[in-house]
Amino acid sequence: MAEESKKKKIYGAVLELFREGKSVKDIKVSEIANRAGIGKGSIYLHFASKDDVILEAVEYFLDVWLKPFREYVNNADKNFKETCIGFINLHIKLFEDYSSLFNPQSGSEYISVFNANTLPGTIESFRNARLEYLDLVEKILNIGAEEKRISYINRYSANMTAEAIMLMVKYIGFRDVLGIEKEEEYTNEQCIDLTYDMILRVCK
Amino acid sequence: MAEESKKKKIYGAVLELFREGKSVKDIKVSEIANRAGIGKGSIYLHFASKDDVILEAVEYFLDVWLKPFREYVNNADKNFKETCIGFINLHIKLFEDYSSLFNPQSGSEYISVFNANTLPGTIESFRNARLEYLDLVEKILNIGAEEKRISYINRYSANMTAEAIMLMVKYIGFRDVLGIEKEEEYTNEQCIDLTYDMILRVCK
């Protein structure tokens, strides 16, 4: 428990450094220790290596990040539209909570090989997280299908739905950076409506 | 000229290493030299530093990558559907040509901060490349708008269109890795039709 709280302090330090734009190789053990407010050597009481620290921190973050979505979807008891809008709102809230972990360049920065973060374990973790996220999206879409509001559900439409949400979340989060003209600006409410509308289009 | 061909050999080596999942910090000058078949010191006859090599390699790649799209769109003289399909086909072809530069995990790997590549210059280059790409997509969409086939054109729909294409291109390129069930498999032709269809939905 004390053990677990130490680890969490360390995870937090790692995430802080990621937020500042550092890559795995850029992050120094001494920095992690400083941020966590512990001695450098103490890191090795809890982890076998630097890579291990980072891998666990990433896994920890992904779990923390996905949990609200998981719980939201599994306890969903509203109609499709309300469920969608709630999901999007949850997304916006989490995005704000972790805003410094995102950057506007990503998204469909599909040539992401250049950004390769090289810890094989983290790649695996990210893939799994994405797959779980897509499963959650599909569950929501299935509500819509049951309500006959949409019909076209498969990985393609689930992915497109995910993109629609993410693009909008990023639009809201990075309005100023994305170079969008003033006349195109919408309120958050409008944005959410647009997204819901886009989901309907995407899934017929 | 000889100078330029030397540099290209070096760019090639850098891209090869990126393909293998290495990040900027993971790539060693000695490796670049080995791959390029030259001596370590020779790198420094053409570049001021390792970072310089990588920055130029990225810029070179992005230029090479965007050029066919740029030319295709600027010379487009067909109707909307044919232009779309040609664009998607070009994408598929280029994806194959550079397939090892992509990975299936990316796409909406939106928490890309974790992949931070840390060379400020490359981030800028990627952003510019993405913006140019989106401009090209919008140009195509404008053809559709003139033909009254679509109406909803703005950054959101352009982004969604880009995602639709990219998702499909990745689906085709990584069919086996993405865990898609056999019965969901489509021919390339069908995929392209689906994508065109998705674009119509996305832009109304």
Added chain:
Amino acid sequence: MAEESKKKKIYGAVLELFREGKSVKDIKVSEIANRAGIGKGSIYLHFASKDDVILEAVEYFLDVWLKPFREYVNNADKNFKETCIGFINLHIKLFEDYSSLFNPQSGSEYISVFNANTLPGTIESFRNARLEYLDLVEKILNIGAEEKRISYINRYSANMTAEAIMLMVKYIGFRDVLGIEKEEEYTNEQCIDLTYDMILRVCK
């Protein structure tokens, strides 16, 4: 304190290497570490760079070297002749203590091994040290002037006085190397007398 003693070990190593005729560029960090009996990386716990190590080592040495002269002159309470002879004797003693830092080839820039370096900071330090030394010599000469034993005191005579002392100190220290014939050999006592005599001549 522990910190200071580590630094002193490192200074000692640097001076040892200077003694062996190495210039700033000839001295390798690994050698300094070896001589100091510590690891290469440990140097950087105490200094920011190799140049920094050398600069501080030179400053340290100059301070250690000048301190006895400074104290001797500032506490001088004897007559001119005794003060002169005491000063010369102190010189001879210090020369012996640091004999390997001198070489017979130099002129009066007897600590010329250090000239081997091109670190701007060290040049400044040497100049300041020489100026302080000349001030001390002038203080002694002023005692002689008060006693009306000498009258001609200015920078020229102070410099000549310094040269007279340094030449004699080197004569004693390098008797065998300087190619002086046997019949010209003097005892240390005689040498000191000759030097005192020379000072009287030089300052009238």
Added chain:
Amino acid sequence: MAEESKKKKIYGAVLELFREGKSVKDIKVSEIANRAGIGKGSIYLHFASKDDVILEAVEYFLDVWLKPFREYVNNADKNFKETCIGFINLHIKLFEDYSSLFNPQSGSEYISVFNANTLPGTIESFRNARLEYLDLVEKILNIGAEEKRISYINRYSANMTAEAIMLMVKYIGFRDVLGIEKEEEYTNEQCIDLTYDMILRVCK
């Protein structure tokens, strides 16, 4: 002959670099070649190695430097005072010709820029040059002894005479840098008189 003129161009380049405060290790073969206006590889048509180039350049310089003194003294046919003054004037002139090779920080080791090197061969050369110089000084002093103007001649007084001359030459050459007060300023004529006077004192 062409060979010899090539070498001289190279020597000149090396001396130029010394003048700029570089040590043996600081001087790059490519720089020597640039200054000499030839290709880097061509250096090796004339010299076996970089050290060889520098050693020969130093020897060449010392020969060029000593030759006028040697000739002046060996052809001396005036009285002691005139010979001394002529010698001092020659010194001042040569100092001006090669002024950038000297620096005010050194003591009498006035060509101290060369001390920057640790090439054993150059140390030997410098020692021999100094010994020859002292021989020339002694020859002049012997004229004074024959005229019964001075009596005290040995290595000590020869060295002191040499120092007296060098200090004054440096005083004239570096008046502004040496921090001498305005009221102590003398004309060159006065300086030469002072030096002659000092030589008389030094040698009784």
Added chain:
DNA sequence: TATGAATGAGGTTTCATTCAT
């Protein structure tokens, strides 16, 4: 248990020397 001083392998960069042209 917790620390951080110490280490040294391994990274980037420089530059004397070679050799094909």
Added chain:
DNA sequence: GATGAATGAAACCTCATTCAT
């Protein structure tokens, strides 16, 4: 003969990891 592109040994410096306290 003359060149300078290419080389790679060797330098400086960083930082993950260890271990005595």
